[in-house]
Amino acid sequence: NAGVTQTPKFRILKIGQSMTLQCTQDMNHNYMYWYRQDPGMGLKLIYYSVGAGITDKGEVPNGYNVSRSTTEDFPLRLELAAPSQTSVYFCASRGTKPYSNQPQHFGDGTRLSIL
Amino acid sequence: AQTVTQSQPEMSVQEAETVTLSCTYDTSESDYYLFWYKQPPSRQMILVIRQEAYKQQNATENRFSVNFQKAAKSFSLKISDSQLGDAAMYFCAAWGGGADGLTFGKGTHLIIQP
Numbered sequence: 001n002a003g004v005t006q007t008p009k010f011r012i013l014k015i016g017q018s019m020t021l022q023c024t025q026d027m028n029h030n031y032m033y034w035y036r037q038d039p040g041m042g043l044k045l046i047y048y049s050v051g052a053g054i055t056d057k058g059e060v061p062n063g064y065n066v067s068r069s070t071t072e073d074f075p076l077r078l079e080l081a082a083p084s085q086t087s088v089y090f091c092a093s094r095g096t097k098p099y100s101n102q103p104q105h106f107g108d109g110t111r112l113s114i115l
Numbered sequence: 116a117q118t119v120t121q122s123q124p125e126m127s128v129q130e131a132e133t134v135t136l137s138c139t140y141d142t143s144e145s146d147y148y149l150f151w152y153k154q155p156p157s158r159q160m161i162l163v164i165r166q167e168a169y170k171q172q173n174a175t176e177n178r179f180s181v182n183f184q185k186a187a188k189s190f191s192l193k194i195s196d197s198q199l200g201d202a203a204m205y206f207c208a209a210w211g212g213g214a215d216g217l218t219f220g221k222g223t224h225l226i227i228q229p
Contacts, residue, residue, distance in 0.1 A: 031214065033216045033217075035216065040221070040222075041221055041222070042119070042206050042208075042219030042220050042221050042222055043160075043206070043217070043219045044219070045215065045216040045217070045218075048214065048215055048216050050214045056214070056215070058215065058216060088158060090160060092160075092216070103150065103162045103165060104216070104217060106159070106160035108157075108158065108159055109158050109159075111158075
């Protein structure tokens with residue numbers, strides 16, 4: 001049981017390039033999340049999804065896009081990379097009940113540098 | 116929406132002693148959940164302990180316990196018998212129970228002195 005898997009673990013991009021951060025979970029969770037963690041800060045929510053085909057913006061969505069075509073996958077797309085997007089990105093998932101104490105399961109993160 | 120404040124950027128404790136990490140929060144939700152996550156240098160996010168706001172009893176998990184003061188909107192983490200492996204960043208987080216995600220504080224860097 002792999003849990004939440006993120007790829008790649010590290011990436012360096014040039015300004016203006018695009019890339020997709022991959023996230024997949026094998027726990028059949030409905031809820032999936034993308035967070036970013038800037039140096040010395042806590043995690044901030046970028047986008048989330050409550051199921052296949054349904055996504056919504058979090059606190060810091062500008063510059064990102066997401067899609068959710070399957071229950072398992074929730075990729076995050078950066079279209080025009082900017083230095084302000086240098087951060088560590090975490091994907092997380094949670095079970096099927098909307099109001100419960102089910103914790104979020106986190107991937108190991110992707111460290112992204114924009115130069 | 117929630118806000119979470121951790122006022123201690125860094126704490127240091129001797130091995131085997133007890134340390135308390137502070138967290139205050141604000142929320143407009145009547146039902147909500149509170150969490151403490153540990154982030155070691157490997158950057159994994161590891162759930163330490165969780166508390167449902169409707170429960171009066173403070174949560175405990177082995178050496179970890181919380182002091183949940185609902186009226187004061189305070190949610191502190193107590194680590195007893197500190198071990199070298201407890202050294203990490205600790206994040207307090209709140210969740211309103213809906214579809215959206217967690218709201219995190221800025222974290223407290225815990226140092227364990229041998």
